[in-house]
Structures are given as C-alpha cells and as structure tokens.
Amino acid sequence: MDQPSKITRIIPRRGWGSLGLKDVWEFRELLFFLVWREIKGRYRQMALGPLWIVLKPFITMVVMSVVFGRLAKLPSDGVPYPLFNYCALLPWTMFSVSVSKSATSLVSNMGVISKVYFPRLVVPLSSACAGLLDFCFSFLILLCMMLYFGYLPGWQVVFLPVYVLLALMASLALGLCLATAAVKFRDVGYAVDHLLQVAMYITPVVYPSSLVPEPWRQIYLLNPMAVVIEGFRWSLLGKGLAPGVSLYLSAGLVLITLFLGAHLFRRGERNVVDLL
Amino acid sequence: MSETAIRVQNLGKRYRIGASAVKEGGTLRALGRGLASPFTYLRRSLTQAGSSETVWALKDVSFEVPPSQVVGIIGRNGAGKTTLLKVLSRITDPTEGLAEISGRVGCLLAVGTGFHPELTGRENVFLNGAIMGMKKKEIRQRFDEILDFAEVTKFIDTPVKYYSSGMYVRLAFAVAAHLEPEVLIVDEVLAVGDLTFQKKCLGKMDSVARQGRTVLLVSHNMESILGLCQRTLWMDGGRLVADGPTEDVVRAYTQSCLQLASEGSSIAALDREGDGRLRFSGFSLRDGQGQPLEYATCGEPVEFVLSYHTNGEELRHVSAWFWIKNHLKKGILCFYTHVTGQDFERLPPSGQLVCRVPRLPLPPGNYLVDLSARAAGVQVDRVPEAARLDVAPGDFFGTGRATTGLGDVLCEQSWDLEA
Numbered sequence: 001m002d003q004p005s006k007i008t009r010i011i012p013r014r015g016w017g018s019l020g021l022k023d024v025w026e027f028r029e030l031l032f033f034l035v036w037r038e039i040k041g042r043y044r045q046m047a048l049g050p051l052w053i054v055l056k057p058f059i060t061m062v063v064m065s066v067v068f069g070r071l072a073k074l075p076s077d078g079v080p081y082p083l084f085n086y087c088a089l090l091p092w093t094m095f096s097v098s099v100s101k102s103a104t105s106l107v108s109n110m111g112v113i114s115k116v117y118f119p120r121l122v123v124p125l126s127s128a129c130a131g132l133l134d135f136c137f138s139f140l141i142l143l144c145m146m147l148y149f150g151y152l153p154g155w156q157v158v159f160l161p162v163y164v165l166l167a168l169m170a171s172l173a174l175g176l177c178l179a180t181a182a183v184k185f186r187d188v189g190y191a192v193d194h195l196l197q198v199a200m201y202i203t204p205v206v207y208p209s210s211l212v213p214e215p216w217r218q219i220y221l222l223n224p225m226a227v228v229i230e231g232f233r234w235s236l237l238g239k240g241l242a243p244g245v246s247l248y249l250s251a252g253l254v255l256i257t258l259f260l261g262a263h264l265f266r267r268g269e270r271n272v273v274d275l276l
Numbered sequence: 277m278s279e280t281a282i283r284v285q286n287l288g289k290r291y292r293i294g295a296s297a298v299k300e301g302g303t304l305r306a307l308g309r310g311l312a313s314p315f316t317y318l319r320r321s322l323t324q325a326g327s328s329e330t331v332w333a334l335k336d337v338s339f340e341v342p343p344s345q346v347v348g349i350i351g352r353n354g355a356g357k358t359t360l361l362k363v364l365s366r367i368t369d370p371t372e373g374l375a376e377i378s379g380r381v382g383c384l385l386a387v388g389t390g391f392h393p394e395l396t397g398r399e400n401v402f403l404n405g406a407i408m409g410m411k412k413k414e415i416r417q418r419f420d421e422i423l424d425f426a427e428v429t430k431f432i433d434t435p436v437k438y439y440s441s442g443m444y445v446r447l448a449f450a451v452a453a454h455l456e457p458e459v460l461i462v463d464e465v466l467a468v469g470d471l472t473f474q475k476k477c478l479g480k481m482d483s484v485a486r487q488g489r490t491v492l493l494v495s496h497n498m499e500s501i502l503g504l505c506q507r508t509l510w511m512d513g514g515r516l517v518a519d520g521p522t523e524d525v526v527r528a529y530t531q532s533c534l535q536l537a538s539e540g541s542s543i544a545a546l547d548r549e550g551d552g553r554l555r556f557s558g559f560s561l562r563d564g565q566g567q568p569l570e571y572a573t574c575g576e577p578v579e580f581v582l583s584y585h586t587n588g589e590e591l592r593h594v595s596a597w598f599w600i601k602n603h604l605k606k607g608i609l610c611f612y613t614h615v616t617g618q619d620f621e622r623l624p625p626s627g628q629l630v631c632r633v634p635r636l637p638l639p640p641g642n643y644l645v646d647l648s649a650r651a652a653g654v655q656v657d658r659v660p661e662a663a664r665l666d667v668a669p670g671d672f673f674g675t676g677r678a679t680t681g682l683g684d685v686l687c688e689q690s691w692d693l694e695a
Contacts, residue, residue, distance in 0.1 A: 010366060010375040030406040037403055041394040115385045116407050117366035270369040273362065274291060 102175030379458025
C-alpha cells in the first residue's frame with residue numbers, strides 16, 4: 001500500500017495512441033473472470049450444462065455429413081467425411097463464435113462499461129478466449145473420432161498451435177473492428193451472424209479447397225480461415241494444404257488487420273460510453 | 277505521498293445530442309424510405325449520426341484536492357456532477373482540459389455493476405473485485421471482512437439473482453469499500469438500502485477518509501454531505517459555482533433552491549405526482565384574523581391556506597397534508613387532516629383547505645413545504661417543495677428568550693422542582 005502512488009493523467013486523446021497493452025496485462029485476472037463468467041453463466045440451469053459445448057459442433061457435423069457427404073457426395077480428399085468435416089468445423093466454430101461474441105461484446109456489457117473503468121480491450125479478448133475454451137473441449141471429441149477412424153497424426157501436428165493462434169487472431173481482428181462499429185450502428189450485431197453463415201461457404205468447411213479451380217485458388221486462399229482449415233486438416237489428417245506462401249500471406253494479412261483493428265478499437269473506446 | 281490527490285484543470289466535456297434523428301417517423305416509415313431510396317437513406321443515416329447539436333456537460337472546471345480530504349459535490353439534476361465523476365474515473369474521456377489523480381481509484385457510480393445474476397455471491401465478489409482492479413489475493417484476504425460488512429454470509433453460495441435488492445446493494449458496496457483505493461469516488465449510491473445500512477456506509481466512508489484516503493461524494497442528501505465532508509463543490513450547468521467549506525456552500529446552495537422554489541410561485545406548473553383529479557394551485561398564509569401574511573412569526577397564530585381545484589369530478593373522503601422541511605430538506609413537521617379526524621367527506625370543484633395553528637412552533641428560518649392529498653386512499657396530488665415558508669423571530673415562550681438553538685421544533689413547557 002505504501003509504494004509510491006501512480007499518477008493517472010486524464011486528458012483528451014486524439015489521433016493514434018498507444019494500445020495500452022500494459023493496462024490489459026494489469027487486468028489479466030479480470031480477463032480470466034470474464035471468460036469464466038461467460039462459460040459459467042451460459043450453462044447454468046441447463047440439464048446438459050457444459051455438454052452443449054461439445055454437442056453443438058457434433059450435431060452440426062452429423063447433419064452436414066448426411067447432407068453434404070451422403071446426399072451431395074462432396075469429395076473429402078479421401079478422408080471419411082465426418083472426420084473431414086469435423087476437423088474443419090472446430091476452427092470454424094471457434095472463429096465464428098469469437099467473432100460474433102466479440103462484435104457484440106461492448107454493447108452487451110454496456111452496463112459495466114458505463115459504470116466502471118477497466119481496459120475495454122479486455123471485453124472482446126474475453127469473448128475470443130471463451131471461444132478458445134470451447135474449442136479445447138470439442139477437440140477431445142475430435143481425438144476420439146480420429147481414434148475411431150484409425151487416423152494418427154504425424155509430425156505435422158506440431159504446426160497445429162500455429163493454426164489455432166492464427167484463427168484466434170483472425171477472429172479478434174475482425175471482432176475488434178466490428179465491436180467498434182457495433183457501438184454506433186447496432187445493425188452490425190445483427191448482420192454479423194448472417195455474414196458468418198455466408199462466409200462459411202467461401203471457406204472449405206464442407207468441401208476441400210482442391211475443388212476450387214486453379215486460377216481462383218490463389219485468391220481463394222487469401223481467406224485466412226481457408227488457410228487455417230486446410231492447415232488443420234494437413235497437420236491432423238495429413239491431407240490438405242501444407243504450410244507455404246499462403247500461410248505467410250494470411251498471417252501477414254491477419255496481423256495487419258489485428259493491428260488496425262486494435263487501434264480502431266482504442267479510438268472508438270474513448271467515447272463508447274457517450275454512444276451506448 | 278504527493279501534495280495533491282486530485283488535480284483538475286479546465287476540464288470540459290461535450291456531448292452530442294439528438295443523434296437519433298434517423299428514427300423520426302417510426303420504424304415503418306423508415307423502412308419505407310429505406311426501400312424507396314436505399315442509398316439516400318443510408319447516406320443520411322451515416323452522416324446524421326456524426327453531425328448534430330452539442331452541449332457542454334462540463335466546462336472550465338478546475339480544483340485541487342489534497343490527500344485525505346472528503347469533498348462533497350452538490351448541485352441540481354443535470355449540473356454535471358455525474359459527468360465529472362465519470363471523467364475522473366476514466367469511464368469517458370474529457371473533451372478538453374486535464375485531470376491528474378495519484379493512486380488507485382475506486383469508484384461506485386452504481387451499485388452492483390458487473391454482477392452476474394447466475395453466479396453466486398462468492399463468485400460475484402471476486403468478479404466485481406477484478407473489475408475494479410483488485411488482485412485475487414487481495415480479495416481473498418478481505419473476503420471475510422466483506423462478508424461481515426455485507427451481512428450476507430448465509431447466502432454467499434446462492435446465485436445473486438435470488439438476492440433481495442438490499443442484499444445486492446450491501447454486497448456491492450462492501451466490495452467497493454474494501455478495495456482500499458487511494459481515491460474513492462461515490463455517486464449517490466446510498467439512496468438505496470435501509471437506514472441502518474446507510475449509516476454503516478457513511479461510517480465506512482468516514483473511516484476510509486481517516487485512513488488518509490481521499491473521498492469524492494456526490495449526494496442530494498445535505499445531511500450526509502454536512503456530516504462527512506469538510507469541503508464542498510457546488511456545480512450548476514456544468515460549471516463550478518462555489519468551492520469552499522461545506523457549511524457555507526450548502527447554505528448558499530439551499531438558499532438558491534429556496535429562491536427558485538419561491539420564484540416558481542405558480543404551483544400549478546411544478547412537477548407533481550398523483551392522478552390529477554385534484555391539483556393544488558396555491559399555498560398562502562393568514563394571521564388569526566384572516567389577514568394575508570408574507571411570512572409567519574414564531575409563536576404567533578397562523579393559518580395555512582391550501583387552494584385547489586378539481587377536474588370537475590366530485591371527490592370523496594379527501595385527506596390532505598403538508599410537510600414542512602428545513603433547509604436540509606429534512607421533513608420536520610407534518611400537518612394532516614387525518615390526525616384531527618377532519619378528512620373531508622365531499623369536496624367542491626374548487627376551494628381552499630385551511631389549517632389553523634394557534635401558536636406556530638417553528639424556530640425562525642426558511643422552510644419548504646410539500647403538499648399532498650388523497651381521495652379514498654388514492655394519491656390525487658403531491659407537489660414536493662411547492663412553496664417556501666419564512667418564519668420570523670417571535671416570542672414563543674413569552675419570556676423574550678431566544679428561540680434558536682433549541683432543535684427543529686419548539687414545545688410549550690413549564691418547569692417545577694419536586695423535592
């Protein structure tokens with residue numbers, strides 16, 4: 001208590017400021033509590049409780065396997081379709097949940113935001129982290145499925161964390177931009193879910209990217225999530241796209257968007273309370 | 277410790293108002309316009325959000341607070357008090373100027389923010405503490421203290437959605453008060469909670485100040501301001517009007533409120549509650565002979581005349597009363613038809629209710645009057661601070677002795693010695 005007291009300067013901020021990451025670090029415990037609140041609050045008073053985390057992607061996978069695998073007979077690079085699909089569904093669910101949650105995070109937490117100060121970045125960060133946690137649970141199912149279908153990952157599996165990180169950063173980058181916009185235009189929160197559904201079809205979730213003809217493929221692979229999903233399949237199942245130019249391009253694109261998004265967010269947060 | 281805990285220089289905050297011009301005409305019409313000319317509509321919605329009228333909620337506010345001072349902030353609604361606290365607690369950025377605060381800031385702008393209804397009391401204490409920047413270790417150290425203070429030990433593992441609002445408030449205040457910040461910012465949170473707890477909170481703030489911490493307190497309750505703060509800031513229209521010893525500032529402030537109340541002599545135009553079947557239209561004074569008076573005199577007969585008119589409906593079983601409040605806005609004396617068994621069976625469409633007092637037991641001073649009436653148990657009108665009542669010095673005791681310093685109300689008395 002007797003350490004020299006820190007002086008807080010409150011001045012109008014203009015233009016590009018710092019990201020205030022030090023502040024975020026100070027509040028890391030809050031980040032943890034918010035993630036935990038999200039998870040715990042979501043599944044209270046539900047008979048199946050946290051089981052829903054795994055049930056949701058699993059059911060989606062069953063439906064997609066029947067519709068796209070059995071009926072439409074979409075190719076799956078020679079991998080059993082359920083495995084092929086679930087392997088993509090995991091990162092995609094993490095991405096889409098994180099994006100839609102963090103896009104609305106400022107608005108849905110306005111009660112706290114307008115009454116207490118804390119680094120606002122913590123709010124969308126916690127949404128993204130909750131998505132990551134969900135991912136970890138669903139990943140256990142994937143392991144079971146891989147055992148069932150007799151697939152054991154090779155040395156490529158060491159690349160998996162890279163792809164998880166890339167997906168997380170991509171969702172955060174998009175989420176930050178959208179969260180800032182959603183404060184002013186509530187339409188965003190509304191539109192995001194629909195756009196994400198459309199986006200799923202320009203990402204190789206239900207089909208392999210090898211289905212896309214060559215001249216378009218390069219453009220197609222500028223979609224970071226396409227790279228992530230192909231990378232997932234490659235590192236776990238040995239099929240798909242090995243890391244290469246497209247990975248570096250995507251990573252660069254994501255990093256730039258993340259940087260811009262974070263700054264946009266920092267600029268937006270200054271008068272967030274006045275607009276909410 | 278540095279010499280100043282809070283330094284504020286030329287602080288200003290500008291708000292945009294009327295930004296939602298897009299919505300005029302209702303959703304359907306907006307939908308129609310959006311379909312007819314989508315691009316014009318979109319452009320207009322996007323640009324209108326940016327360009328609208330502005331208003332300064334804070335302007336040129338400057339002051340300094342040394343450590344361990346308790347400073348009250350008073351002012352009418354919309355004077356900028358809460359905006360000032362929001363800027364100081366970093367919730368929103370100022371538009372101009374500068375503020376410096378040394379040390380950790382704890383703020384209580386509303387109670388229970390960030391409480392999640394599905395989580396238990398225990399979980400919420402940790403969550404709330406974390407929101408305010410407390411470390412888990414610190415919370416754990418003070419956990420028992422917090423529980424004791426909040427008096428919710430029994431329910432600590434129950435989700436807070438099952439809490440009564442009192443328990444909710446107690447728990448929330450307890451967390452904030454035990455944060456032990458160098459600067460504590462409190463906004464009118466004590467209005468909730470029962471009297472015992474309010475006292476407890478005031479006591480806690482007092483002890484926080486004694487430990488050498490600085491407290492900024494916004495309140496409409498002049499008594500708690502007078503009791504807690506050495507110094508008070510009076511804000512009006514976003515500016516600092518007065519800054520000085522609490523008693524002086526509070527006196528000046530209440531004087532100005534009294535003036536405003538008497539300027540608005542037309543009671544009909546004041547804010548009121550009730551279903552409106554009856555409306556008070558005037559409050560005046562007469563002496564014992566029915567002659568109008570400007571002011572009442574302590575110890576002399578007085579008649580209070582409450583003029584009213586109804587909306588034409590005949591009112592039955594009407595009771596009326598008025599509270600006399602002192603300069604601290606505390607009710608000290610109530611006159612009530614019910615206590616004399618004189619409720620009115622039927623009221624004509626307009627008239628005057630007259631209350632006769634043989635000897636006015638109020639010491640000299642300025643008072644405010646709240647008027648209320650009920651018909652068959654239903655509130656028909658209530659006008660807070662409807663009128664001002666001035667009481668001149670007088671010889672209440674018939675001995676020529678002073679009538680001040682004897683409390684809020686005087687009482688006839690005689691003394692004997694029985695040995």
